[in-house]
Amino acid sequence: MLDLSFIVPLLLSIGVIKNPPCSSEEISDILAEPIVIDEDDPDTWENRFANVSCSVQLQPGDLVTKSLRFIGPAANHLVFDCNGATISPLGALKEEEPALLVSSAKFRAGDDYAHEPVRNVTIKNCKVRGSTRVRSQFYRIGNEELATYKNERGPDYVRELRSVAPTGITFDNLDIVNGSGVSLYIEQGVTHTTLKNSRIKHDNAGGPSLYIDAEAAYNVVENNEFHHDSSNFREVLSIDGAEHNLITRNWFSGVTLGGVFLYRNCGERGEVRYTGVRNNEISDNIFYYQDAWITRPAVYVGSRDGDSLSGYCDKDSNVSRPWDISDVDPSFGWDGDWEASNTDDRDFARFNTVLRNKICNHAPDGFFKVKNVGFNFGNAIYDNRSISCDSSDPIPR
Numbered sequence: 001m002l003d004l005s006f007i008v009p010l011l012l013s014i015g016v017i018k019n020p021p022c023s024s025e026e027i028s029d030i031l032a033e034p035i036v037i038d039e040d041d042p043d044t045w046e047n048r049f050a051n052v053s054c055s056v057q058l059q060p061g062d063l064v065t066k067s068l069r070f071i072g073p074a075a076n077h078l079v080f081d082c083n084g085a086t087i088s089p090l091g092a093l094k095e096e097e098p099a100l101l102v103s104s105a106k107f108r109a110g111d112d113y114a115h116e117p118v119r120n121v122t123i124k125n126c127k128v129r130g131s132t133r134v135r136s137q138f139y140r141i142g143n144e145e146l147a148t149y150k151n152e153r154g155p156d157y158v159r160e161l162r163s164v165a166p167t168g169i170t171f172d173n174l175d176i177v178n179g180s181g182v183s184l185y186i187e188q189g190v191t192h193t194t195l196k197n198s199r200i201k202h203d204n205a206g207g208p209s210l211y212i213d214a215e216a217a218y219n220v221v222e223n224n225e226f227h228h229d230s231s232n233f234r235e236v237l238s239i240d241g242a243e244h245n246l247i248t249r250n251w252f253s254g255v256t257l258g259g260v261f262l263y264r265n266c267g268e269r270g271e272v273r274y275t276g277v278r279n280n281e282i283s284d285n286i287f288y289y290q291d292a293w294i295t296r297p298a299v300y301v302g303s304r305d306g307d308s309l310s311g312y313c314d315k316d317s318n319v320s321r322p323w324d325i326s327d328v329d330p331s332f333g334w335d336g337d338w339e340a341s342n343t344d345d346r347d348f349a350r351f352n353t354v355l356r357n358k359i360c361n362h363a364p365d366g367f368f369k370v371k372n373v374g375f376n377f378g379n380a381i382y383d384n385r386s387i388s389c390d391s392s393d394p395i396p397r
Helices: 007-013 024-031 143-153 156-164
Strands: 049-051 067-071 079-081 100-103 105-109 112-116 122-124 127-129 132-135 170-172 175-178 184-186 194-196 199-205 210-212 220-222 225-230 237-240 246-248 251-253 260-263 281-283 286-288 299-301 353-355 358-360 368-370 380-382 385-387
Touching: 143 156, 368 380
Parallel strands: 049 067, 067 100, 079 122, 100 132, 122 170, 127 175, 132 184, 170 194, 175 199, 184 210, 194 220, 199 225, 210 237, 220 246, 225 251, 237 260, 246 281, 251 286, 260 299, 281 353, 286 358, 299 368, 353 380, 358 385
Antiparallel strands: 105 112
16 A cells, blocks of 8 residues: 655645644643652653644743743644743753754664754744754764764855754744843754844843854844843854844844854864854844943954954864865855865954944944954945934834
């Protein structure tokens, strides 16, 4: 008998059919509390996570006390509408165990791993107490294995990574309050993810409010409010070796230690970084500075440029280049002036656009800048200006 069991998953993955609504049993599982074994040790708790593979609209008064996971093709094309409900996982979850996790799937295939992306998930109208993460499982092989594989694969690794990373993820009207780690982390290779109409309160948490990691591309951050308080003195938004991202019409407060910084982490974890930070647009945002003894730029293009205080710039310096630039598929956009981080630690921060941004109560001079303009060329910074702001309350962008 002909096996047609693959038809529905195939049609779902390409969007011909949509993810069905959750049954009452599936909704009950999402809303069920974890089983507490040892109150002092959340790692012993059972039923801490719920894998969501259906569309749902919660009731405004609902409280989800699990971490919600949207993994691989099973979550494709679903809509999770909190309708004002709260997601607040019990226990002190780590940054690696966020309140919301959207992730590609990773599974064994013989002696190796195979990976499948998750596509076109919408999560909206949620109050989130904890962090949110869009994860590309592909590079989570183990640091040494990854560095070896990535470093030998060459620049075509980037296209390979993007093909299996999450894509088309939308976060709309989220109210995120987070006190641990990065509030929203868009991991390596993630593409076409959107955060819009949302509010992020980074409440004395480590790291930036939003991190867009290496090889990520074509992501959009639009019409959001960032209220930033970093426990380790980081900027609000980091774009690390990522390309073609749009940051527009946002309100940034708590920017005393920096607003949007564009750079690449040379050699981090011993991995060659193939992409510079290029072709990003930061436009029509407002930056509110509180009175403080130190102020860093609202937008800083090429903010590191090989001057990493972390000391990991040389961790990939022993990697020889087994690939030939002339053999790299030109559709990737590589050119003869481009170099990976094992041969050049600089940011390659080029062809970024910073325009029509406003800064509260400060002249714009020095707050929109490029480091090493002779090398980080092709950037356009213009029409940024000062406005008067009475308080840190958001004003129309």
